[in-house]
Ligand SMILES: C[C@@](CO)(OP(=O)(O)O)[C@H](O)COP(=O)(O)OP(=O)(O)OC[C@H]1O[C@@H](n2ccc(N)nc2=O)[C@H](O)[C@@H]1O
């Protein structure tokens with residue numbers, strides 16, 4: 430096979446708790462991550478030479494070495510020099526549907542797709558856990574994007590425990606096109622503002638464990654109790670992003686006032702999602718939000734929770 434077309438789903442965070450500082454400068458997290466049907470398509474083919482090329486028509490996405498998909502391909506060439514010598518480089522085309530810099534792991538899921546695609550193109554026979562390990566070199570969210578579904582994520586977000594999640598739960602998702610939130614800024618601001626709630630003793634693992642409050646969310650998911658899941662939605666990064674970006678708070682308030690079961694910002698934002706009773710409620714909320722917030726820059730999507738990460742759509 431010389432060409433694979435992969436589906437690369439976005440993620441939302443049902444739960445994001447910042448536990449404390451880490452020696453590597455990152456933050457220790459307790460998260461529940463969830464794949465959604467909103468996805469990019471990543472086409473990858475062997476080009477027979479020694480180059481890596483990335484093409485993405487979105488103006489917000491770089492086509493150079495800073496594209497996370499490029500970095501994923503480069504990592505593969507470094508880790509598997511023999512396969513690189515045998516098969517050569519890759520051409521990557523990204524069809525972008527996931528809003529960029531939105532807290533939806535768009536770049537991370539593209540990178541995960543490239544790792545999965547190159548494993549297939551190069552006949553490497555890697556396991557999911559091998560691919561997740563490679564993904565951790567590229568970013569904290571990349572390992573989750575490989576297998577996707579519903580997972581508890583700890584460490585800096587790369588240590589994963591999959592749980593049996595929910596399917597056919599509809600969400601409406603919104604993002605202002607003219608706002609993007611820098612993830613490093615969000616974590617830095619949290620660190621600066623919330624020193625009191627922080628565990629600074631890097632060795633105090635017991636304190637870290639007892640500080641995690643994600644268990645009720647995990648229980649609610651296991652028992653498929655949607656009302657309880659909505660009660661347990663939590664994102665510490667809202668504390669710094671909402672005061673700074675009034676449009677994010679406004680969108681969250683609009684979803685709540687329109688009767689969504691629960692609503693919260695995803696990741697470092699600025700996207701906000703709302704869990705709905707049904708597809709028709711999600712569609713109805715989507716159509717009513719524009720009446721409350723008449724802003725042409727506000728993109729809205731109806732999508733649903735899914736139980737998988739990267740999937741092969743076709744191969745030639
Ligand atoms: C907030 C989250 C929630 O899922 O997602 P996004 O909003 O980016 O989608 C993640 O923690 C983001 O993961 P990801 O975007 O992969 O982050 P990375 O590339 O690893 O790190 C970007 C920067 O975020 C900060 N960072 C990230 C993860 C972490 N556990 N602690 C941190 O402090 C660091 O400043 C780091 O330099």
Ligand SMILES: Nc1ncnc2c1ncn2[C@@H]1O[C@H](COP(=O)(O)OP(=O)(O)O)[C@@H](O)[C@H]1O
Nearest residue numbers: 489496497529530531532533534535536537539
């Ligand atoms: N393949 C890619 N898709 C999207 N953004 C990318 C990609 N590669 C690099 N980027 C850059 O990464 C930054 C974060 O984008 P993204 O991964 O979509 O958001 P987030 O980290 O909030 O989930 C953006 O500034 C974007 O320019």
